[in-house]
């Protein structure tokens with residue numbers, strides 16, 4: 485793969501900002517798609533194209549057009565996975581039934597989950613056929629991308645998860661029987677052999693830890709949480725809960741981190757650069773570390789002060805803060 489790559493973080497239905505960002509990066513619009521002159525650069529989209537903003541359909545169509553013409557690679561985000569699960573009947577096509585999931589679908593049609601997904605459905609109003617085709621496109625999105633120069637995924641890169649999926653030959657939901665792969669991806673408690681819940685969830689949502697008894701926090705949507713996301717690029721040994729948790733805007737106590745995560749694998753300082761989105765950062769784009777680059781700056785955040793952010797990569801193994809390119813949320 486050409487090492488001249490522009491990584492783009494979470495878009496969430498913000499089509500106008502996406503077009504502005506592509507133009508700012510030097511991509512030129514033609515026939516419903518964008519291409520860098522001479523095809524000299526490629527985009528890697530880091531997932532979460534849909535939900536929250538008003539133009540999920542337009543974003544998907546542009547991402548898909550660029551993917552189809554070879555001008556982009558589009559990875560899967562947790563929102564794309566959730567959309568597939570929302571419409572997937574548990575046991576569809578004679579696949580294994582996952583008993584820990586209540587309700588007929590792989591995602592409960594609860595008030596909160598319907599509210600999140602409704603934005604996307606609304607953008608396809610009067611276009612049911614196109615909606616079905618969109619779901620077909622989502623099935624083809626890979627969980628991660630790895631070359632000699634970099635790694636990229638929506639949330640977390642985990643070596644064990646990557647090798648498990650490589651060994652199984654499964655890099656998207658189109659690498660086998662779709663119904664069976666969806667069952668395996670949702671088999672959280674290993675009801676059957678060959679669960680893919682952990683590897684797929686590492687890439688799409690990242691690792692989390694249970695908080696010690698009595699410790700909770702409220703997330704950006706005011707939901708009470710008893711688990712926290714983990715900084716998966718630091719050695720968890722001898723770290724406090726505060727140091728290890730990755731919940732921007734939340735300060736957890738500086739007590740001991742739960743024992744079960746203290747020995748977990750982590751993304752080392754000597755590894756190739758890794759690019760991801762998912763974590764709702766705010767403020768000005770900055771590197772987390774010379775080889776760790778999160779590009780989600782909350783373009784769909786409710787405060788309206790987010791950014792859609794790209795990193796302009798040319799193969800360097802030490803990333804450079806001057807290579808962020810962004811547009812403000814409109």
Ligand SMILES: [Mn+2]
Pocket residue numbers: 532561562563638761762763
């Ligand atoms: Mn996400």
